[in-house]
Amino acid sequence: MKKPFLAVAAILICTVCSLTAQNSPTQNLICDLNQYQSVRTSDYRWNNLLITACREINSGHYETAYKLLVDAYNLDTKTTDGSPKEFVKTEIERIKKFLDHQEKAAADPAVIDDKSIAITASTDNSGYTGSSDGTLKKDDDAVDASGVRTFSEKEMNDFHVKGLEKISELEDLIKRIGDKISSTAIAEHSIENAMNLFDSDEHFVQVSSVNKAEKMKYPTRKYFERLRALNYQNVFIEWAEFQYTSDFILAPDSKYHGYIEFSQKFVATKDDIISYSDKTRKKVEVILMPYTKTVEGKETENWDIFLGDISVVQTGQK
Amino acid sequence: MRMMLCCLAALFYSTKSTAQVKDDDFNILFAFEVHTIDDFFERFNFKDNTAFQNYVSKNYPGNNLTRSQLIHNLFNSKNLAVKKDEINSFLTSVTDTAFPEFVNYRDTDWYAELHCKVLYRNKPKKLTLILKVEQSPQKFFRWSVVSAKADFLRINQTKDSLNYLQQPPYIKPDSTFSKKYFLSPVSHALDFMDVDNVFLKKSHVDDYIYNGPQSPALQKLIDQIKNSEIDFVEVISVKYHLLKIHSWIIVVEYFLRNEKNSGWLINKLFPATREQKEKYLITALNLPAMPTY
Numbered sequence: 001m002k003k004p005f006l007a008v009a010a011i012l013i014c015t016v017c018s019l020t021a022q023n024s025p026t027q028n029l030i031c032d033l034n035q036y037q038s039v040r041t042s043d044y045r046w047n048n049l050l051i052t053a054c055r056e057i058n059s060g061h062y063e064t065a066y067k068l069l070v071d072a073y074n075l076d077t078k079t080t081d082g083s084p085k086e087f088v089k090t091e092i093e094r095i096k097k098f099l100d101h102q103e104k105a106a107a108d109p110a111v112i113d114d115k116s117i118a119i120t121a122s123t124d125n126s127g128y129t130g131s132s133d134g135t136l137k138k139d140d141d142a143v144d145a146s147g148v149r150t151f152s153e154k155e156m157n158d159f160h161v162k163g164l165e166k167i168s169e170l171e172d173l174i175k176r177i178g179d180k181i182s183s184t185a186i187a188e189h190s191i192e193n194a195m196n197l198f199d200s201d202e203h204f205v206q207v208s209s210v211n212k213a214e215k216m217k218y219p220t221r222k223y224f225e226r227l228r229a230l231n232y233q234n235v236f237i238e239w240a241e242f243q244y245t246s247d248f249i250l251a252p253d254s255k256y257h258g259y260i261e262f263s264q265k266f267v268a269t270k271d272d273i274i275s276y277s278d279k280t281r282k283k284v285e286v287i288l289m290p291y292t293k294t295v296e297g298k299e300t301e302n303w304d305i306f307l308g309d310i311s312v313v314q315t316g317q318k
Numbered sequence: 319m320r321m322m323l324c325c326l327a328a329l330f331y332s333t334k335s336t337a338q339v340k341d342d343d344f345n346i347l348f349a350f351e352v353h354t355i356d357d358f359f360e361r362f363n364f365k366d367n368t369a370f371q372n373y374v375s376k377n378y379p380g381n382n383l384t385r386s387q388l389i390h391n392l393f394n395s396k397n398l399a400v401k402k403d404e405i406n407s408f409l410t411s412v413t414d415t416a417f418p419e420f421v422n423y424r425d426t427d428w429y430a431e432l433h434c435k436v437l438y439r440n441k442p443k444k445l446t447l448i449l450k451v452e453q454s455p456q457k458f459f460r461w462s463v464v465s466a467k468a469d470f471l472r473i474n475q476t477k478d479s480l481n482y483l484q485q486p487p488y489i490k491p492d493s494t495f496s497k498k499y500f501l502s503p504v505s506h507a508l509d510f511m512d513v514d515n516v517f518l519k520k521s522h523v524d525d526y527i528y529n530g531p532q533s534p535a536l537q538k539l540i541d542q543i544k545n546s547e548i549d550f551v552e553v554i555s556v557k558y559h560l561l562k563i564h565s566w567i568i569v570v571e572y573f574l575r576n577e578k579n580s581g582w583l584i585n586k587l588f589p590a591t592r593e594q595k596e597k598y599l600i601t602a603l604n605l606p607a608m609p610t611y
Contacts, residue, residue, distance in 0.1 A: 253497050315574070
């Protein structure tokens with residue numbers, strides 16, 4: 001059976017990206033995850049390469065992003081039409097043009113000045129503020145007198161991008177878990193992958209409906225196992241354009257906790273007829289935690305995003 | 319000025335055809351909804367570059383919102399009990415150029431009121447929990463239970479009422495925050511779905527309680543939890559009491575409806591002196607009569 005083309009549309013990554021999506025060659029290169037999401041296919045490798053490339057662009061690792069996109073372009077991914085490949089080709093050309101310009105700029109001080117102004121302008125678009133007393137701050141990149149770690153604006157943007165990526169990955173896995181065409185082995189593997197997105201096995205998913213008083217709360221693994229029993233066929237998920245992302249707050253476990261709220265339409269078809277559809281809004285706790293990485297014998301502190309508790313509210317059903 | 323108000327009214331209250339409502343429900347209405355109390359704070363404080371502010375400037379480039387307009391739209395437009403002249407007086411007060419007033423997550427004088435369903439001695443009962451954000455000296459944050467209300471917690475209905483009434487309010491000594499047993503600092507965003515841990519982790523119930531004075535009702539609740547007399551069922555609804563604004567108390571509640579004026583909105587507004595606020599803490603939130611709060 002030909003695997004259906006799973007179109008996942010529209011994650012507005014963050015306002016920074018949307019406001020700076022139109023880059024001139026002298027500006028800091030920005031990736032709009034919204035566009036990248038819209039060219040996802042049923043090929044997991046393709047999706048991963050694109051999402052990672054987007055993250056690398058926003059981290060300023062343009063050469064790495066370039067290589068990842070070339071890898072994606074060379075995959076034997078089957079797409080329903082040529083537009084996803086065309087998009088990747090355009091992105092490869094855009095990065096190439098940018099890298100070429102950077103090379104020229106290194107030898108031309110006038111261009112360097114222009115670039116530094118452009119970068120300053122783009123950083124002013126950040127929406128993340130806070131105080132050093134336990135809430136993440138955007139401007140500093142240091143440990144303050146009380147030992148509370150603060151992060152740069154770029155790091156903050158990266159954390160929010162990572163949070164959205166993890167949620168997007170979770171939604172992909174949820175689709176795979178509930179998809180009728182997934183074998184038991186694939187579904188079980190997907191459940192394990194989904195569990196790895198959380199910082200522990202002790203989180204819960206609370207499911208409620210605006211039409212019912214009852215709220216059900218499941219441990220995450222049990223929630224995924226229940227999804228497997230649903231056995232949907234041809235699942236389509238559409239994301240609302242808007243998402244709310246919170247600041248991160250330091251909790252007693254020394255991890256920073258924040259959350260993302262978004263809205264989705266879920267449609268399952270059978271024999272080209274809609275068998276089930278609903279609208280949900282999900283709130284997902286995102287947890288920022290440190291880990292140490294040893295590079296060439298030197299330990300460095302890094303931060304990664306994991307998921308926490310999830311609240312799913314059903315606002316409409318057919 | 320009139321033109322600006324018309325534009326603003328169109329922005330927040332425009333009506334849609336039936337066909338449009340479906341799409342609006344998913345995209346536009348979702349963007350306009352005040353999603354959480356954090357979103358409420360951001361709009362109230364007129365914070366720059368928030369997701370909502372950027373959404374409006376992107377999709378409605380002609381509308382230049384002011385702080386006063388944005389706060390005005392944080393009121394539940396369906397509640398006619400909140401008088402217009404009081405709203406105007408409130409707006410003038412909080413947007414005063416010399417002394418503007420703001421509300422924040424880290425403020426010490428705001429409370430969450432959780433209406434919960436529990437089983438008390440296997441019988442369904444209603445329980446109201448009052449929670450507040452607590453900050454440790456190490457600058458960790460968590461939500462903590464600071465008070466409780468229920469018919470089964472009334473002192474005059476208990477045999478041991480004298481024991482409670484004759485003693486001064488018990489003050490829980492400051493203790494370091496448990497690294498494992500705590501309510502997430504963003505628990506409010508997920509409708510306090512982790513508050514059942516207070517009842518499940520019976521031997522660690524004290525870790526979920528605010529470090530400070532405890533009302534007799536809260537002491538009773540802690541005893542009942544430890545004695546396994548109570549099982550938590552669910553949180554039914556939440557409201558927030560904000561007492562920081564000089565001379566005002568506001569109560570924020572959630573309204574989900576297919577309108578732009580939805581989400582976490584001001585549903586009650588009281589003018590209040592300092593003394594009235596202290597009385598409000600005791601009568602409305604059942605906090606012990608201690609100035610510490």
